[in-house]
Amino acid sequence: MGHWLYRNIVEPGKLPLLLALMSFVVTFAVTRVVTRMIRAGRGPFGNVRAGGLHIHHVVPGVVLTVAGGFGAVASGREGFAAGLSAVVFGVGAGLVLDEFALILHLDDVYWSEEGRKSVEAVVLTAALVGLLLSGFAPFGVNDLSQDEIADRGTVIATVAVNFLFSLVALSKGKARTAVFGVIVPVIALVGAIRLARPGSFWAKRCYRHRPRARARSRLRAYRHDRRWAGPRRALEDWIGGKPDPSPARLPGPNRH
Template identity: 80%
Template sequence: MGHWWERNILEPGKLPLLLALGAFVITFVVTRVITRLIRAGRGPFGNVKAGGLHIHHVVPGVVLTVVGGFGAVAADRHGAGGAVAAVVFGVGAGLVLDEFALILHLDDVYWSEEGRKSVEVVVLTAALVGLLLAGFVPFGVNDMTQEELQDRGGVIATIAVNFLFSLVCLGKGKARLAVFGVVVPLIALFGAVRLARPGSPWARRCYRRRPRARARSVLRAYRHDRRWSGPRRAVQDWIGGKPDPRPVGAAHDR
């Protein structure tokens, strides 16, 4: 275990990344526990207010992210300063992304259906950072041999092809596959060769005169959503709490 830690974490300088990821996940979990207790009216916690203004935790999150980010840039990643800056950045990022939906909609949608986007972004971010921590390099350059890495043309071609696959996934309305495909190329390839989702730019342009392809796209999307939307919502509710049944425009007091 000690040899693995030294070889895979300390020597490559990944300790700050590990600390940032740990602080990010822990901050998100603790924040969600506290907000759910506030929502249920339990515990000693309450909303932070200043002069009647509700201070959302995205505000201190932005401050911590800025401080931790600049601190990480200025510090040595192998030193104690880099580790402290990484923890500060992780805490700030956890607070900010926990209210990602609020930033996106410019409205307090924390406990609404739109608030699920915060949970999705947090899970997606944690998964991507975990892949980077495990050694996956964006665009699959880590899959190349040493001889291929020495060939600059081969590296550029690999990056270009994988980036193209990710763009195709994005154009087909498969944002999650596009994001993960940047790190794991086979995921992008899988999404690129399959039918586009209805309503995506690819479907509107390429299926306009292909009624069969358009119908297959709609049917496949319907079957996919019917199969996975329920489990996905259940996991999101377990992680972030069940959305409030009130209208999106209503006030959401935490």
């Protein structure tokens, strides 16, 4: 394990990236635990306020992200300063993306249905960074044997093909399939072959004059969402907490 870590992480200069990913995931997990305790009224934690203003944790997150980013640029890829900057950046990124939905909607939607976008952003970011560390980006490793060069060349070629399939899947409106398809070739291939989701770039360009394809696309999307919406919501609730129920709206045009 130590030899693999040195050859694939330390020697190529990926240790700061590993530290950033670990601090990112830990920060998100700790933040969600603390916010869920505040929501439940448990523990010694509470919302941070200054002069009656609620200070969201995205604010210190932005400060830490900027400080860690500039520190990483100034320190390079090696040394204690690089590792420290990576940790600071990871902590800041974890705080920022935990409130990604707030930035997107410019509203405090943390515990609402729209707040689920924060969990999705964190999961996708962690998956992408993990991809760089998992050996699928094996650049910067020195003194490789011919067999190792051949193996890594095969990996790089495979990733390149998977990446093309993933781009097709992304154009078909399948973001999660595109991300995880880079790691698992079958996922990328299936996502690239199957029908595009309604409203995606692919559907708008390729299904404009194909009404049967548009109808099949809508039907497939409906069946897929009906089948997987429940498990996906349960997983997101387990990771980020169950959102508050949406307020009931009065029927009719004069509900105000």
